[in-house]
Amino acid sequence: MTRLSVNINKIATLRNSRGGNNPDLIQVAKDIESFGAQGITVHPRPDERHIRYDDVYQLKEIVTTEFNIEGNCEEQKFIDLVLAVKPEQVTLVPDALGQLTSNHGWDTITHKRYLTDMIGAFKKEGIRVSIFVDPLEDMIAGAAETGTDRIELYTEGYANHYHQGIELAAAPYIIAAKKAQELGLGLNAGHDLDLKNLKYFAQNVPGLLEVSIGHALVSDALYYGLENTVQMYLRQLA
Template sequence: MSTRLSVNINKVALIRNAREGNLPNLQEVARDCERFGAEGVTVHPRPDQRHIRYSDIPLLKAVNTTEFNIEGNPTPEFMKLIEDNRPHQATLVPDSPDVLTSDQGWDTVKHKSFLQDITAQLNEWGVRVSIFVDPVPAFVEGAKAVGAQRVELYTGDYAKIFGSGQPARAVAPHAEAARVAAEVGLGLNAGHDLNLSNLRFYAEQVEGLLEVSIGHALIADALYYGLSNTIQMYKRELA
């Protein structure tokens, strides 16, 4: 079974926010992503709402026909957003308010008690929990221990090392983390800096990869190739 593609539309919202009004229209973009073949839509609202705004979430949920994935740091505000909108999946990311983009995963051992409480609440609401982690076996096992259903492996370092011409070294920790995830019964997602150059190799080498969430590179490619064509290009890398 091929890996599912979830399109992160944060950068589309960033363009919209550069001007007053609603151009581009996020609801229409989300519908089009699904129409063009994406199996999910991802958003990552941040406290300063510099791209996705909290007010966007119910509007996007209303038009979603595939999988709706909301990422973020599980602050009280984030948890209220999840409670009110009940996405299919909540991806927990330990980013502080001042970071430009997510650049590390959870230490699920150190933060076990906190994540256990958060995960239990999300599961009670019927939301699947994915925890964003670095490809470290202990952190994968820790995600299982707190009750999550999936992990999302942070692929930023993979992309950097792959780009330096060392693909085998880049993917080795991820292949091992995937093996551990399968062993403990966790579903496997991945995301961050995946693109048309490094995605196929990653998907081929990382067994059991259920879903990738891709935003920045995909939206940048869409400027050249168009959104419909770009989504199909990414899907072919995952086939």
């Protein structure tokens, strides 16, 4: 079964909008785990517009499943945070400063030396590393040369084209997954996966270990309730 890691950035956004502690981010993370999710993901950004750096330290104390920290390793503050917290997994994402949301993967060929150095530093501390990549065979081959443990396929393209033809939308991801398997890379995926498109993706992309889902899941929870929604997503992965 593919594991579900819930990204709780949007919970933090809601909390921050009123300046208090409602909803309580820490309690929500505990509840999500109790509802069956196998991981908690956060993506702190320099402006701390959702997850705050202090949140990450608090979450490390209570998360009992897998703790995954996403972010841009070109920011020294992010590097220091990850090395201090030592999550089970760090996912390296090439975000630009002030970027609204992640919208592309690493150029693993151009940035090979840099990624190799950063991945080595995290792995030295016992942290599993995944890097965000587009579903392109040359980028996956480049990723394998950096020493990363896993890649996370950027799935916005699949989500955007899902309604135009499911098999066509999934085809590059299936090819990418097979390439990752061939090269001995673990495979994660994330971005715009939801209750409509997740099941087909999980059933047809080989070797999928984990998906990270936040925006869609939190949005669905407004209608279905958080506990029910987490379990609905888990059923898509069964």
